[in-house]
Amino acid sequence: MTSTQEEVEIGYDISNEFFRLWLDERMHYTSAVFDEAHTTLEQAQRNKSRWLADFAEITPKSLVMDIGCGWGANLEYLVLERKVERAHGITLSRSQADEITKRQLPGVTMWVSDYKDFTPPEKYDALVSIEMIDHLVSPAQQQQGLAIPIYREYFNKTAKWVKPGACFGFQAILRDRVPRKREDLADLKFTADVIFPGGLNPRLEELVAAAGQSWEIIQLNTRRVDYGKTTAEWLRRFRLNKEKIMASGWGSKLMSNGETVWNNYDRYLATCVKAFDNHWSSDVQMKLRLKD
Amino acid sequence: MATVNVLQLFAQAALEVNGKKLEGLTRETVISKLGLDSVAVMELVSFLEEKLNIRMPDEDLAKVQTLGDLGEVVKRLVPAGTDVTV
Numbered sequence: 001m002t003s004t005q006e007e008v009e010i011g012y013d014i015s016n017e018f019f020r021l022w023l024d025e026r027m028h029y030t031s032a033v034f035d036e037a038h039t040t041l042e043q044a045q046r047n048k049s050r051w052l053a054d055f056a057e058i059t060p061k062s063l064v065m066d067i068g069c070g071w072g073a074n075l076e077y078l079v080l081e082r083k084v085e086r087a088h089g090i091t092l093s094r095s096q097a098d099e100i101t102k103r104q105l106p107g108v109t110m111w112v113s114d115y116k117d118f119t120p121p122e123k124y125d126a127l128v129s130i131e132m133i134d135h136l137v138s139p140a141q142q143q144q145g146l147a148i149p150i151y152r153e154y155f156n157k158t159a160k161w162v163k164p165g166a167c168f169g170f171q172a173i174l175r176d177r178v179p180r181k182r183e184d185l186a187d188l189k190f191t192a193d194v195i196f197p198g199g200l201n202p203r204l205e206e207l208v209a210a211a212g213q214s215w216e217i218i219q220l221n222t223r224r225v226d227y228g229k230t231t232a233e234w235l236r237r238f239r240l241n242k243e244k245i246m247a248s249g250w251g252s253k254l255m256s257n258g259e260t261v262w263n264n265y266d267r268y269l270a271t272c273v274k275a276f277d278n279h280w281s282s283d284v285q286m287k288l289r290l291k292d
Numbered sequence: 293m294a295t296v297n298v299l300q301l302f303a304q305a306a307l308e309v310n311g312k313k314l315e316g317l318t319r320e321t322v323i324s325k326l327g328l329d330s331v332a333v334m335e336l337v338s339f340l341e342e343k344l345n346i347r348m349p350d351e352d353l354a355k356v357q358t359l360g361d362l363g364e365v366v367k368r369l370v371p372a373g374t375d376v377t378v
């Protein structure tokens with residue numbers, strides 16, 4: 001089944017302060033987009049949000065939904081920088097929801113809800129979703145051949161949330177080549193089992209096959225190199241805080257103390273850098289338009 | 293003509309790589325139900341690739357559920373004239 005609330009909270013609920021140490025100031029926990037004008041992590045994360053807002057054709061008057069809104073980084077960009085008057089978000093993580101509430105973002109309404117259970121109060125002009133789809137399919141479901149039907153259900157359901165002609169700025173982590181060395185496979189399995197249990201990244205061809213019933217793919221950019229840079233910068237910032245993390249009381253259901261958190265996240269982030277460098281993983285941004 | 297029996301090769305791989313004796317394998321055997329974790333399965337794939345001097349495309353592997361499916365992927369990749377049975 002899709003990642004449960006408990007599984008999602010293992011991935012995101014260690015401590016908001018923990019993630020604040022090594023993410024950017026708004027706490028985007030997704031790939032940034034680097035270019036010549038956006039060279040710092042902070043600039044590149046804002047650039048990512050800009051790409052997706054442009055893909056979704058968002059204006060200040062658009063009613064926007066951010067599906068899987070994390071700690072509210074993209075919502076913050078929308079209302080503060082794009083001057084969007086009303087933006088909605090859903091997340092499964094209660095500590096992420098607490099953080100959004102604390103930010104007191106003008107015009108933002110947020111629910112703790114599974115997308116499957118969510119009923120929009122009105123139809124949206126635009127959708128954004130950043131790497132939330134990576135939580136929808138478990139490894140067991142993929143082995144049973146259920147990945148494309150589950151992604152199709154997601155794309156078809158979200159298509160019913162929007163007005164005719166609406167656009168969707170969509171981003172997902174992808175799995176690509178499978179390594180063959182035991183130690184590399186073990187690192188990837190560790191990430192899947194300990195950091196993000198219950199989830200499996202889609203393959204690009206699965207998303208293309210699944211989206212097409214309801215959405216036209218207008219543009220598609222892969223962001224593998226960008227995610228490599230993003231995770232390398234997360235790892236660099238993370239390692240600068242070793243003593244603080246080791247001495248902390250942070251933990252989760254699978255990590256008993258700060259030392260375990262340090263060891264696990266050091267391995268996880270180093271694996272991410274290798275994964276993007278070696279084409280084991282990639283990332284994609286898509287501009288989708290509703291098929292009327 | 294070279295011959296390859298995918299079921300035998302898979303069982304050999306499980307024994308040599310994972311020390312696991314698999315019996316009663318058929319075309320219909322579902323790989324995920326063999327009690328092997330994902331690391332072990334990919335190690336077996338790697339063993340087969342090395343033995344047969346092929347590289348199975350990841351997009352094809354993503355669709356493999358049974359040993360019969362695996363055999364079909366192998367059939368497409370081995371040199372012409374190789375007799376593949378599953």
